[in-house]
Structure formats: structure tokens, C-alpha cells
Amino acid sequence: MGGWRDMSAEVRPRGRAERGSAPGRRPGVLALPRRCPAASPQALEDHYSPSRWSPRLDRDTIIDAHLAVTAAGTERARASGQTLLHVPYGDGDREKLDIYFPTEPSEAFPALVYIHGGYWQCLSKDDSGFAAPPLVSQGVAVVAVGYDIAPKGHMDTMVLQVRRSLAFLVQHYPRIRGIYLCGHSAGAHLAAMVLSTDWTEFQVVPDIKGAVLVSGLYDLEPILHTYVNDALSMSREEAQRNSPMRLVTPAVPPACEVLVAVAQHDSPEFRRQSQEYSQALRAAGWSVSVLDLAGVDHFDVIERLSEDSYVLTQVILNMISRA
Numbered sequence: 001m002g003g004w005r006d007m008s009a010e011v012r013p014r015g016r017a018e019r020g021s022a023p024g025r026r027p028g029v030l031a032l033p034r035r036c037p038a039a040s041p042q043a044l045e046d047h048y049s050p051s052r053w054s055p056r057l058d059r060d061t062i063i064d065a066h067l068a069v070t071a072a073g074t075e076r077a078r079a080s081g082q083t084l085l086h087v088p089y090g091d092g093d094r095e096k097l098d099i100y101f102p103t104e105p106s107e108a109f110p111a112l113v114y115i116h117g118g119y120w121q122c123l124s125k126d127d128s129g130f131a132a133p134p135l136v137s138q139g140v141a142v143v144a145v146g147y148d149i150a151p152k153g154h155m156d157t158m159v160l161q162v163r164r165s166l167a168f169l170v171q172h173y174p175r176i177r178g179i180y181l182c183g184h185s186a187g188a189h190l191a192a193m194v195l196s197t198d199w200t201e202f203q204v205v206p207d208i209k210g211a212v213l214v215s216g217l218y219d220l221e222p223i224l225h226t227y228v229n230d231a232l233s234m235s236r237e238e239a240q241r242n243s244p245m246r247l248v249t250p251a252v253p254p255a256c257e258v259l260v261a262v263a264q265h266d267s268p269e270f271r272r273q274s275q276e277y278s279q280a281l282r283a284a285g286w287s288v289s290v291l292d293l294a295g296v297d298h299f300d301v302i303e304r305l306s307e308d309s310y311v312l313t314q315v316i317l318n319m320i321s322r323a
Contacts, residue, residue, distance in 0.1 A: 041226075044225065045226055046267070047267045047268060047269035048222065048223050048226050048228055048267070048269060050185070050215075050266065050267060050270065050298035050299070051063055051299075052267070053265050053267045053298065054265055054297035055297070056300070062297075065299070066299040067123075067127065069130070069303045070130050071127050072130075073129070073131075074126060074127055074130050074144075077100060077129040077131075078098075080133065081103065081132060082101040082136075083098065083100050083101065083129075084099040085099075087099060089165045089168035089169075090161065090164060090168075092148060094147055094148050094149070095146060095147070095161060095164075095165075096125065096146045097125065097143055097145060097165060097168075097169070098125050098128070098143070098146075099141060099142075099143050099173075100129055100135075100136050100142040100143075101141050103137050103139075105139070105141075105175075107175065108175050108176070108177040109176065109177065110139075110141070110176070110178040110180060110209075110323070111141040111142070111143050111169070111173075111178070111179055111180070112131075112140055112141070112142050112320075113143045113145060113165075113169070113179055113180065113181050113182065114128050114143065114144050114187070115145050115147075115162060115181070115182070115187035115188075115190045116128045116144070116145075116183075116186075116187050117184040117185025117187045117302070118149065118186060119185065119186050119228055120149055120150050120153070120186045120189075120232055121149050121150040121231045121232065122149060123149075125145060129144055130303070130305065130306045131302075131305035131306055131313075133306065134307065134308040135316070135317070140317070143169060145161075145162055145165045147161040147162055147165075147190070150231040150232045151231045151232075151233070154232075154233075154238070155220075155232060155238055156242065158190060159190060159193045159242055162193070163193075163197050163202065164202070166194065166206045166208075167199075167202040169206070170204045170205075170206045171204055177207070178207055178320070179206050179209065180208075180209060180210040180211070180212065180319065181194060181211040181212065181213075182212040182214070182316065183211075183212075183213055183216060184214045184216075184302040185214070185216060185217070185302075186216075186217070188214050188215060188216025189216050189217050191211055191212075191216075192211070192213055192216060192218055192244035192277070193242060193244055194211075195208075195211060195244070196244060196247035196249060209256050209257065209323045210256050210257045210258070210320070210323070211258045211259070212261065212312075212315075212316055212319070213260050213261065213274075213277075214262075214301060214302055214312070215262055215263055215266050215274070215298050215302070216270075216273070216277075217270065218243065218244040218276070218277035219245040219246075219273055220240075220243045221239050224236060244277060245273075245277055245280060248277075248280045248281055249284065251281075251284055255287065256287075257287045257288075257289075257319060258278075258288045258289070259288075259289045259291060259319065260274050260281075260288060260290050260291070261274075261290075261291040261292075261293060261312060262274040262292055262301075263296045263297050263300075263301035264293060264294045265296065265297035266297070266298050266301075267298075274290070275290070291311075293311065293312060
């Protein structure tokens with residue numbers, strides 16, 4: 001699970017050829033400059049290693065604990081609810097969805113689409129159902145999205161897969177009324193990329209009413225010369241065209257509500273990126289809220305979505321109830 005661990009990396013330019021333009025990008029984006037105060041190679045490694053910043057556990061133990069918590073929570077959710085697992089939205093091995101239906105579904109119901117983190121190179125939908133119980137008990141379906149992680153999956157591919165998964169949901173589950181994106185870490189990046197989608201080529205427009213972006217990265221250029229890119233092998237062009245900060249479009253009604261959440265014990269770079277992305281969205285006319293969650297780190301900030309009383313769980317339910 002090297003994407004989160006403290007790994008020594010040879011810091012070097014990645015001279016890969018560009019793979020071509022990313023499909024589904026919305027035209028008319030605002031170009032924004034890249035800023036990265038953590039300039040030295042070692043500073044970059046530190047600031048983009050989330051496990052170094054938690055006061056709870058050491059950096060290796062916290063990764064193992066996170067994997068155990070999310071896997072156990074998902075197992076409980078699968079055992080206790082009505083599910084439809086491994087639903088293919090494409091032909092790839094990981095192009096599958098897990099759907100957790102509301103305990104007492106109505107004729108139409110909202111769905112929270114959860115996109116897992118793991119620095120685009122670990123975890124899966126099979127670790128992503130832990131947040132379902134508090135939501136399905138309140139009439140909200142939860143959909144966990146699988147996608148190809150690195151090194152098999154490239155960034156352009158992952159972004160396209162998440163977009164296609166949403167188009168599939170709309171086409172095959174007409175009872176879903178209102179989609180709420182929720183992504184953590186790398187998943188927050190992928191959810192933010194969905195907000196810049198030009199849906200005309202998908203021949204369907206998902207009714208995305210809200211997006212909850214938790215401890216995400218929205219500018220990928222700073223990680224090009226860190227250990228994170230060893231598996232991703234992104235070129236500069238690929239990082240730029242997949243950076244939500246560069247793809248902010250003016251909000252067009254009915255633009256969805258966006259919540260950018262960050263943990264108290266996220267690294268300064270994760271916190272900076274969350275703040276700057278929220279400011280860019282707000283400047284473009286989006287309805288944006290920022291939630292700075294006290295007493296949590298990069299990992300339990302999302303793990304605790306399994307708790308009914310957790311503040312982020314309640315904020316998500318409130319967002320859905322307002323629609």
C-alpha cells in the first residue's frame with residue numbers, strides 16, 4: 001500500500017510522453033497558476049505523506065489500521081443491508097459498483113456515490129462500504145465505485161472510469177433521484193474532476209446535487225517529483241489536464257453544492273490545496289462550504305463516516321435533506 005507510506009523516492013523529472021487529451025472535459029475553464037510553498041524535495045515528500053502527520057499512530061501502523069477499519073466496516077455493511085455487489089459498468093476487472101440500498105426504499109431515493117482514496121494506487125470498492133449504514137437507514141443509497149488503480153490504471157483512465165460509472169447509474173437506475181458525490185483523498189480529486197465534466201459526449205447528464213470532497217488534492221503538479229508518482233508515472237501534461245484547480249468553470253445553474261472538508265491533522269499542503277480549491281470554486285460562483293474537522297487525521301476523518309453521530313455524517317444527511 002505504498003501510496004500512503006513513507007517511502008524513499010528518487011526525485012527526478014518524469015519525461016513521459018503525453019497520452020492525449022482527456023475525454024469529458026468541460027470547455028471554457030479558467031487557467032490558474034500552480035503554487036507550492038513546500039519547495040524542497042524533502043519538504044514535498046513530507047507534505048504529501050499523510051501518515052506522517054497523524055498524532056494517533058506511527059506512519060506504518062496507521063496505514064494498516066486504516067485498511068483494517070475500512071475492510072471490517074464494509075464487511076459489516078454488506079452483512080446487515082440489502083446490497084447489489086460487483087455490478088459491472090464496463091468491461092474492466094475493476095469497473096464495478098457495489099450498491100447499498102436504503103433500508104426502507106421509497107419509489108425514488110437519493111444516492112451517495114463514494115469514491116475511495118489510496119493515492120490512486122491502493123484500496124478498492126471492497127473497502128468502501130463502511131459509510132453505508134448511517135445513510136441507508138435514512139433512505140439514502142450508497143454506491144461504491146471501483147476503478148483501475150496504478151500502475152495498471154493511468155490518471156486519464158481513472159477519471160474517465162468514474163465519469164462512466166455515473167452515466168451508467170443514471171441509465172440503469174432511474175429510481176435514483178439526486179446524486180451526491182463523496183470522495184476521500186485521491187477519491188476527492190476524482191470527484192472534483194467529475195465537476196468539470198462535459199456530459200454531452202456521455203449522452204446523459206447526472207443530476208449531481210452535491211459533492212463532499214474530503215482531504216483531497218486538487219493540483220497534481222506538486223506530486224510529480226515525489227514517491228507518489230513512482231506508480232502513477234504522470235507526465236506534467238497529464239497532471240495539468242487532471243488538476244481540478246485548472247478546470248474550474250463558472251457555475252451554471254443548477255450547479256451543485258460543494259463541501260470541501262479537511263482534517264485538523266492533514267498536512268499543511270493538503271490543507272492549503274483544500275483552501276485554495278474552495279476559494280477558486282467560490283470565485284467562479286459555486287456554492288461552497290469549508291469544514292475543518294477538529295481532532296481527526298487524514299484517515300479517521302473518513303473512517304468515522306460509519307458513525308451516525310459524526311459531524312460529517314450529519315452534514316451529509318443535512319445536505320441531502322435540503323435538496
